[in-house]
Amino acid sequence: MNIMTSTGLTHRYRSGEIHEFRAQGAEFIYLVTAGAIFAADAMTRKVLDLLCQHGELDHDDLVRALVDDGVSATDAEELVRELRLARAIEPTQVVRALMPAAPPADYPLQALVLNVTNQCNLACTYCYEFGADKIATPAGKPKYMSLETAKSSVDFLLSSAKMREAVHITFFGGETLMNFRLLRDVVLYADEAAAAVGKRITYSLTTNATLLTDEIIAFLSDHAIGVTVSMDGPPELQDARRVYKNGKGSYAVMEPRLRKLIAGHRTRAVTARVTLSAGVTDVQRIYRHLKHDIGFHEVGFAPVTTSGEERDYALDGDAMTGVLADFEALADEWLEYALQGKVHGFTNVSETISELIAGTNKSHPCGAGLGLLGVSPSGDLSPCHRFTDADTHTLGHIDTGLDQTKREAFLTKGHVASKYECSTCWARPMCAGGCHHEAFVRYGDTGHANLHYCDWIRQWTDRCLQIYGVLAQRNPEFLTRFAERKGLS
Numbered sequence: 001m002n003i004m005t006s007t008g009l010t011h012r013y014r015s016g017e018i019h020e021f022r023a024q025g026a027e028f029i030y031l032v033t034a035g036a037i038f039a040a041d042a043m044t045r046k047v048l049d050l051l052c053q054h055g056e057l058d059h060d061d062l063v064r065a066l067v068d069d070g071v072s073a074t075d076a077e078e079l080v081r082e083l084r085l086a087r088a089i090e091p092t093q094v095v096r097a098l099m100p101a102a103p104p105a106d107y108p109l110q111a112l113v114l115n116v117t118n119q120c121n122l123a124c125t126y127c128y129e130f131g132a133d134k135i136a137t138p139a140g141k142p143k144y145m146s147l148e149t150a151k152s153s154v155d156f157l158l159s160s161a162k163m164r165e166a167v168h169i170t171f172f173g174g175e176t177l178m179n180f181r182l183l184r185d186v187v188l189y190a191d192e193a194a195a196a197v198g199k200r201i202t203y204s205l206t207t208n209a210t211l212l213t214d215e216i217i218a219f220l221s222d223h224a225i226g227v228t229v230s231m232d233g234p235p236e237l238q239d240a241r242r243v244y245k246n247g248k249g250s251y252a253v254m255e256p257r258l259r260k261l262i263a264g265h266r267t268r269a270v271t272a273r274v275t276l277s278a279g280v281t282d283v284q285r286i287y288r289h290l291k292h293d294i295g296f297h298e299v300g301f302a303p304v305t306t307s308g309e310e311r312d313y314a315l316d317g318d319a320m321t322g323v324l325a326d327f328e329a330l331a332d333e334w335l336e337y338a339l340q341g342k343v344h345g346f347t348n349v350s351e352t353i354s355e356l357i358a359g360t361n362k363s364h365p366c367g368a369g370l371g372l373l374g375v376s377p378s379g380d381l382s383p384c385h386r387f388t389d390a391d392t393h394t395l396g397h398i399d400t401g402l403d404q405t406k407r408e409a410f411l412t413k414g415h416v417a418s419k420y421e422c423s424t425c426w427a428r429p430m431c432a433g434g435c436h437h438e439a440f441v442r443y444g445d446t447g448h449a450n451l452h453y454c455d456w457i458r459q460w461t462d463r464c465l466q467i468y469g470v471l472a473q474r475n476p477e478f479l480t481r482f483a484e485r486k487g488l489s
Contacts, residue, residue: 014056015048016090019426021462023469030465033087035361035429037468043071043079047089056092100363102415103370105404109160110371111168112153113385114186116145116179118377122208123245126277126304126313141389144179145377152398153375154190158197167194171205172385180216187223206230206273208242210250212257217264224267229258231272233286240280241313255294262295269297271347276323277304277313283326291345300347307441308452324456328463335467338478352464354486355430357479362416362432369395369410373402383410386437413447421449427461
């Protein structure tokens, strides 16, 4: 019956790193080191309770306790083995806080964010590019990307993707559509270049929508370019901070163009991305306006990035508490839709559920510097679009290639194992410490955990786990269809 270690000693077991939650009256376990979820039956519960009570137990004592509860010796051994393999329990010799391995040095590129211009026709008061928290653009660098640089970027992406069958380009700014002619020419070039090497290529862009025209909308639809619109809600909320340089609000200019875009773009979803700031925190009202009044397919929210200093747009603790309450109300609504087999459109739930289904266990917060790179108008490579034209975060140039030493240093610093505070957090597989740029702005260090969001992330992740648990019991078919729609199966 004994399971022996290489030293000949019988294993003693302790509870693994788990997060327990309830949904629809049933008990579930989230396995931290595996990023997996499973329902806890009575015998699993018995094992965990024993280990909680005693701290640790010998293998034989654990099996004997199960046998005393009416489980056969064979079934008891099998249960202990399965729980060990799933890491719900672990030998006491195992070092805690196992972290995902770092990706290989030659990890193939999957996506580029082309900052086709660093100029914008708006002057949003909280923008990380133009506001008080910006990383300054060095003097003398071009404001608009040239076609030559853009084509070189496409060639770089295709060659760096290696065996990947599909790659992606996101167009970004400044205001992306201020350089629409380049965008159009790049798409036409990239379509041909990708086809020539047997790869599929897809596109997306982010825009403030003020420069949309019938011609642009038709092109976006014809080439299946996904569109994310930066918008903060109904007129008084949109116009609070998303303003022109003369202080005039942008809603009246955007609104009719948005309606044309949503009506005319028939090949990809049009989504809204809301920046929550002081006074712009009525999440439910914003969602309903953008989803139901304007007609966006999906609406996602993110708190404004701040350095932690006094800013009139910063969210304080009370505001964040109110935001989370609204998030949870919309999450309840998302669940009700899902139970009826319908899609709701609250991106923050959809993205988290997608990661739970996929068994996400992140080594890094996102693909920045990994499968994704940003390209500035000058051709400098950066970890992502938020670090564009920041000399201290340049990882190479499109003409000379990626500086693997700098890339490795960035990724080593950003790995979740490098963030001490993350080592005991059960939510780290989903978070990995948070946004590199947020950390840089807040703490001056891309490898610093976003400690100001930790409690918020844990509470939100727990809520989404509960949603997953309810669906797993009451409408598992929705999870299957959802996974298929998201390309997770």
